[in-house]
Amino acid sequence: MPGSAQDAPDVSYAVLGFEDLNGWDGDDHAQALEVFRNTCRDFDDPDWRALCRVADEAGNAKDFFELFFRPVQISDGTGEALFTGYFEPELRGSPVPTARYRYPIYKMPEEARNNRPWLTRRSILTSGVMKNRGLEIAWVDDAVELFFLQIQGSGRVRFPDGHSIRVGYGGFNGHTYRSIGQELVRRGIFNMHQVSAQVIGNWVRSNPSAGEELLYHNDGYVFFREVSEVPSERGPLGAMNRSITAMRSVAVDPTFTPLGAPVWIEKGGRSPLKRLMIAQDTGSAIKGAQRADIFIGTGMRAGRIAGKIKDPGRMIVLMPIQRAYALLPDWIE
Template sequence: MPFAHLKTPLLITLTCLWMTGCSTINQDTSTEHPAAGIGDPICWSQLPNWHEDTALQAIPALESQCPRLGKQSEWSNFCEALTNHTPIDEEGIRQLLESHFVPHRINGNNGNNRGLFTGYYEPTLNGSYQRSDRYYYPLYQRPPSMLQLELGSRFPDLKNQRVRGLLKGNKVVPFYDRAAIDGANKPLAGNEILWVDDADAAFFLHIQGSGRVQLPDGTMVAVGYADQNGQPYVAIGKILIERGELTPQEVSLQTINDWLKSHPKEADELKNHNPSYVFFTLRNDVESGPRGSLNVPLTQERSVAVDRRVIPLGTPLWINTTLPDNTPYQRLMVAQDTGGAINGPIRADIFFGRGNRAEKLAGEMKQKGEIYALIPKESSKSAESAECK
């Protein structure tokens, strides 16, 4: 969980996290460009290569959210049809979508309709329930001392913002940052749920938002995003660029990890520039994979993290982008996660699953592309569809 993030997945991640701060939504008020966000309806024929995708692979993602969304009037007919329409083939799933949804282009800021696509994955670490000389680096649960502050009703700018604090005497102060949590005083001692053998792997787990941990006896356990300390995310890849250690073209999960391994004395100092810290919970769904902000299991290369202020969670999306090797990547996905760095109308973080391929793609993905939202016909925003021949 783009982080899972953020929740997660989180839903934290890569190039935007490594290199730059992500822009927030900027509603364009000029008359030259349409407002940023979900735009007017378009024809299905305007979706690039709509008939070329193996859309059947997206059915698990769509089915997983129907128990939640199917209770809403705009989703009930589709979910009922999806459940009863079996077996179904490629053309059948497309016809089902076309009969229940209307495609809309997502407009970007200032008329720029191409945004940034990054990726995240579910890593596997080595760990133990017991601390030892090998398993020395903790994964913490959400500390009971951390306060969750809801201030949106009094301060509108803080609505939907993650505000976390700590009670010191009769004052609430910001919660500990990364340097304090991992520092010599260990203020969260006693909140460990697991210990892992690689400090850098633990750092990247915070960015991915969820993962699996293999225990000494070979047993696999899973951890998921529980909360975050409320501190801002700072991209350490950007710092390495500013220091001349890496170029923007070189920055990826892999190159940053290589730098940390080759500079062990400087690694903690660099990581502490990112004060954000993630807390975890043990998951019982080791095989099904992590859950996103919609609280449904993420589907490999079919679930995506978005800015929920622009795109409602659960929305089917048609994405038009490329993979890092510039192979066209046009497919049906579902908005099922969010992430702290996933901000803006055309901004998406693709869940690539687990394994070597997923790690490579997630680490290197920093492509430009377009997003189209498939809005239920019953929704007021899609009451009038485009005039299509």
């Protein structure tokens, strides 16, 4: 939260007016307010909880945000903002292993919780340590899609009968994530601008032996838990254990941005975006005051869109009025 980052030497705060937010008047504030209500009750802080009670009774959403918040631009000395996108994958799978469905989605074994770091990806998948322990949630038909599921942290698995289950992040083995895309660039196979999830997947499938070794380059391994209690029409669970909403939820660095806070996004690039979102998620690669990952939605189309987002812009956090001004160095209570 900003309180924990406030003493860092390179962090600075600027309180803006709503007239300084490009495109503010044209947004659907009611939609953002609905998403805000979904998680604001989970705040422990009394200032935020008071605003949550007001939000439940708010009539005009735009007036609510303008009356009780002030926009705060937080900078940490790392330069321009970076926006990326993420999505909820949908994999083809089965509740039992078959010749086609042979790649297991694992629950986390107890010893992995108590030993950090635990085994590497290669050891987990090749040593037999996971076998015959009932740790499989389901089996899927594509090792590459399973690898990307681990990067996203949650997804759906659709069975042959049309039934589907949902899986969410259940823990990891404690090893640092290593990018296989960067490894392909290092080997001279692709240039950086060519690398995408689709390109990586195609290369791994076209080069089965070398592709398997490439996946082992990332020692990190993510385990899952079944979260099928979340209705299928709602988004996956975020870091606040609440469903996130396509194009209204973002993953942020909670060192700087409180989870649950409204965040104004001004994203550039080929598909500019100016929208009020809610900080409802985090991610291991989301580090910095001006870093955000936009939740695009579920399925392949959302994945294609998310994979193309790597854009500059600026991110502005809406803070309760007194909290906003308290961040300024010359503010006197």
